[in-house]
Amino acid sequence: xxxxxxxxxxxxxxxxxxxxxxxxxxxxxxxxxxxxxxxxxxxxxxxxxxxxxxxxxxxxxxxxxxxxxxxxxxxxxxxxxxxxxxxxxxxxxxxxxxxxxxxxxxxxxxxxxxxxxxxxxxxxxxxxxxxxxxxxxxxxxxxxxxxxxxxxxxxxxxxxxxxxxxxxxxxxxxxxxxxxxxxxxxxxxxxxxxxxxxxxxxxxxxxxxxxxxxxxxxxxxxxxxxxxxxxxxxxxxxxxxxxxxxxxxxxxxxxxxxxxxxxxxxxxxxxxxxxxxxxxxxxxxxxxxxxxxxxxxxxxxxxxxxxxxxxxxxxxxxxxxxxxxxxxxxxxxxxxxxxxxxxxxxxxxxxxxxxxxxxxxxxxxxxxxxxxxxxxxxxxxxxxxxxxxxxxxxxxxxxxxxxxxxxxxxxxxxxxxxxxxxxxxxxxxxxxxxxxxxxxxxxxxxxxxxxxxxxxxxxxxxxxxxxxxxxxxxxxxxxxxxxxxxxxxxxxxxxxxxxxxxxxxxxxxxxxxxxxxxxxxxxx
Ligand code: G4P
Numbered sequence: 001x002x003x004x005x006x007x008x009x010x011x012x013x014x015x016x017x018x019x020x021x022x023x024x025x026x027x028x029x030x031x032x033x034x035x036x037x038x039x040x041x042x043x044x045x046x047x048x049x050x051x052x053x054x055x056x057x058x059x060x061x062x063x064x065x066x067x068x069x070x071x072x073x074x075x076x077x078x079x080x081x082x083x084x085x086x087x088x089x090x091x092x093x094x095x096x097x098x099x100x101x102x103x104x105x106x107x108x109x110x111x112x113x114x115x116x117x118x119x120x121x122x123x124x125x126x127x128x129x130x131x132x133x134x135x136x137x138x139x140x141x142x143x144x145x146x147x148x149x150x151x152x153x154x155x156x157x158x159x160x161x162x163x164x165x166x167x168x169x170x171x172x173x174x175x176x177x178x179x180x181x182x183x184x185x186x187x188x189x190x191x192x193x194x195x196x197x198x199x200x201x202x203x204x205x206x207x208x209x210x211x212x213x214x215x216x217x218x219x220x221x222x223x224x225x226x227x228x229x230x231x232x233x234x235x236x237x238x239x240x241x242x243x244x245x246x247x248x249x250x251x252x253x254x255x256x257x258x259x260x261x262x263x264x265x266x267x268x269x270x271x272x273x274x275x276x277x278x279x280x281x282x283x284x285x286x287x288x289x290x291x292x293x294x295x296x297x298x299x300x301x302x303x304x305x306x307x308x309x310x311x312x313x314x315x316x317x318x319x320x321x322x323x324x325x326x327x328x329x330x331x332x333x334x335x336x337x338x339x340x341x342x343x344x345x346x347x348x349x350x351x352x353x354x355x356x357x358x359x360x361x362x363x364x365x366x367x368x369x370x371x372x373x374x375x376x377x378x379x380x381x382x383x384x385x386x387x388x389x390x391x392x393x394x395x396x397x398x399x400x401x402x403x404x405x406x407x408x409x410x411x412x413x414x415x416x417x418x419x420x421x422x423x424x425x426x427x428x429x430x431x432x433x434x435x436x437x438x439x440x441x442x443x444x445x446x447x448x449x450x451x452x453x454x455x456x457x458x459x460x461x462x463x464x465x466x467x468x469x470x471x472x473x474x475x476x477x478x479x480x481x482x483x484x485x486x487x488x489x490x491x492x493x494x495x496x497x498x499x500x501x502x503x504x505x506x507x508x509x510x511x512x513x514x515x516x517x518x519x520x521x522x523x524x
Contacts, residue, residue, distance in 0.1 A: 003321055003357065007288045010359035011273045012082040012316075014099055016124065017109035018117035022139040025256040026109055027072065027083060032259075033266055034074025034081065070299065070314060071345040071361045079270055082359060086123065094420050094438055095299050098372065100126050102298040102316035102361065104274045105133040107265070108159070108249075109256075112138050112145030112172065116158040124159045131246035133274055134161060137265055142190070142255040144173035149230070152251065161249040164238045165231055167264055169253040170220050177216045179253050179261055180204075180224055182231070183238070183268055187215060190260055240272050276359035279318045281375075281382040286319050288358035293320035293328065296384040297374045300366070300419040302453065311419065312343070312363045313370040318384070322356040331375040331382060339364050372420040392423050392436025392468055395501075396443060397461040405456040412454030416446055417494045425468060425491040425499055434491065434501070435460075436468050466505055471498040486511065 017023040072083045086099045100106070106127055110116060127134055136155060138148075145151070152163050167188075170177040178190040178200075189200040204212055207228055213221040242248040250268065254261015276288040279296075286294050299314040315322075327336040343363040344353045356362045364370075375382050400409050413433070417424045422437040437443060443460060450456045470493070473479040483490055483498070489507070491499045502508035 003291065004289050006321075006357040007276055007359065009079045010082065010276055010357060011079060011105070011270065012084065012103050012276065012359040012361075013105045013107060013269075013273060014084045014086045014103040015107050015109060016086055016120060016127075018111070018114070018119045021109045021111040021114070021117070021120075022256040023109050026107075026137065026139070026262065029256055029259050029262045030081075030083065030266060031072060031074050033263065034076040070301070070363070073345065073360075076266065077270055080359075081270075082361060084361065094422070096123065097126055097438070098298050098420065100130070100132065102296075102314075103132065104277050104359065105135070107135045107137055107269070109137050109139050110151070110155065112140050112151065112253075113143055115146055115151055115154050121158055124161065128160055128246065133243050133246055133272075134249040135243075135265065135269060135273070136161070136163060136249050136251040137256075137261075138169075138251060138253045139256050141169050141172050141176050141179075141253050141261070142258055148172075148227070148253070152235075155249075155251070159249075162236065162247060163251050164235045164248050165253075166238060166250045166268060167252045167254075167261065168224065168227055168231060170216055170224050175220070176255075177220050179264070180207075180228065181264055182228070183250075187212065188261070188264060189215060190255070190258070243272055244274055276318075280385045282385055283380075283382050286382065286384075288319050290319040291321075292378040292380065293322050294318045294375065294377045294380070294382060295322065295362075296376070297370050297372055300370055300372060302415075302419060302449070311366050311368070311370070313366045313374075315362050315364055315376060317356055317358050317360050317362065319358055320378070322360075322362060324352070324354045328376045329379050329381075330369060331377060332371070333369060337369065337376075341365055368415065368418075371418045393438055394440060394443075395434055395436045395463050395465040395468075397463045398424075398433045398435050398446075399459045399461060401457040401459045405454075408454045409450060409456035409458060412450045412456050413446075414494065415454075416449060421446060421449075423468070424494050425501065427491040427501070429488055429490075434463055434465070436465075464503055465501050467502045467508055469500045469502060469508065471500050482511075 015023045015027060070085050072085070074081055084099050084103050086096045100123065108120060108124060110120065124134065138151060148169055152165065155161060155163055166183040167179040167181045169179050176190050178188050180187055185203065185205045187202045187204045189202070191200055202211060202215060207225045212224070216224070236242070236248060238248060238250055243250060252261055252265040252268070254265065256262060278285045278287045295315040295317045297313045297315055301312045301314070322342070324342050325338055325340055327338045330337050341352050342356070343350050344356060344360065345363065353362065373384070375384055398413070400406055413424055416422070422435050422442045425434045425436060426432070427434060435443065435446065447458055450458055471482065473482070486500060489501050489503070491501050493499050500511060502511065
């Protein structure tokens with residue numbers, strides 16, 4: 001198949017949700033539709049059993065699972081759909097954020113009873129920054145939950161998205177009768193505990209059609225008619241362009257566990273979701289149909305076997321055709337590398353592949369060459385933009401608990417930071433090391449992995465910090481003044497970049513005011 005044909009049949013997306021909203025269940029139903037798995041429960045059985053307290057075995061198990069579920073691909077209606085996992089549980093980390101740089105669109109799952117929860121807010125804000133197209137799936141309509149209009153208001157306010165329902169629920173919980181598909185003008189009837197079947201879909205072009213009342217009863221029919229009139233009056237008309245530019249998020253209602261409303265959404269997704277998009281680099285924009293291969297590393301996962309220090313680097317292909325056993329330029333190291341076992345992931349299966357195309361993710365076995373954000377090309381020097389380092393929110397001092405293992409500790413810390421597990425800062429005044437993360441579990445993961453993989457042990461100590469902001473300035477005088485004044489709060493990250501460690505929101509605000517952005521910008 002021609003490159004362009006391969007590109008046109010690919011859709012790469014991520015599912016965002018707060019824990020328990022139904023991401024795993026939805027993923028599984030999607031894979032079932034695609035025939036990638038045969039039985040319900042296949043993804044579930046891989047599912048992280050969340051421990052109440054951190055348990056080392058559990059950490060190890062989770063890491064195994066997170067490799068297995070990093071990318072799940074399936075074929076549907078002649079398309080190749082890649083689902084990239086955005087872990088949303090306790091293992092919420094920078095990886096979760098970074099995965100969003102490797103997708104072309106997202107589906108946000110919201111629990112109808114719980115509404116928008118904080119983790120979803122954070123992740124969607126990253127999508128908004130990048131104008132990533134978003135589809136919203138409101139789940140668990142078989143349970144009592146919030147009023148649909150209230151919920152959509154909440155989505156608009158908390159997620160900052162303009163929404164447009166493309167389906168509308170008829171009742172909920174005990175009274176849930178189904179959804180009316182506003183996109184295709186079809187009534188889809190809910191059959192609890194059953195599989196959604198073809199005969200449950202009834203075409204009703206006009207809501208005044210007596211069929212409607214016959215199917216759902218008079219009260220529900222009247223409620224639906226009135227709701228739909230409101231929907232049409234309140235929400236903007238749906239256009240694919242508005243969705244693709246990130247301006248409107250279509251909304252579907254359903255119940256993932258009952259496989260209800262999932263096909264509706266999937267069928268719309270395959271129609272509207274973007275194919276692999278151009279990506280920005282510092283040098284120029286890279287278009288997927290360019291014949292020369294380019295890609296970037298968005299995630300690194302250490303191998304599970306501590307005896308083998310190799311790792312898997314996950315590369316998103318941005319343009320051209322990636323081929324096995326071919327020399328590619330590792331731009332940062334300025335040297336050629338070739339890969340004999342590039343791996344692709346199809347649901348539960350791992351396979352060595354010969355080629356891959358834009359939108360795909362390949363796993364490359366690596367013995368320490370890669371860092372997050374690294375670029376591979378056929379020779380051109382490019383640096384992909386927007387692979388962010390997220391400003392950590394949780395900080396602890398890290399101390400060496402075994403002076404005889406200092407070398408191991410330093411090496412371990414360095415490699416784990418390359419993997420993007422967390423960020424390490426070394427404070428200028430006293431040389432103390434501080435670890436910053438976006439998720440609490442990362443501290444346990446680091447401690448455990450240092451011990452298991454490097455034979456080093458560390459302890460933590462609380463440190464009172466609010467935020468780490470990268471400092472840079474084109475004005476050396478202003479920069480020097482800033483650094484002199486803020487000496488105690490200055491540290492370096494692992495690449496030697498200057499970082500301002502703000503003790504509180506107040507000190508940060510003060511620093512920003514005293515040193516206006518033009519002179520010494522502080523990047524969060
Ligand atoms: P997550 O990956 O986002 O954390 O959520 P997950 O799919 O694991 O779903 C969380 C719980 O919600 C699961 O129940 C799942 O069965 C349930 N669930 C998912 N979709 C629906 C739905 O449409 N309606 C209802 N009522 N429940 C739904 P669990 O008890 O944690 O697991 P299990 O015992 O069902 O396996």
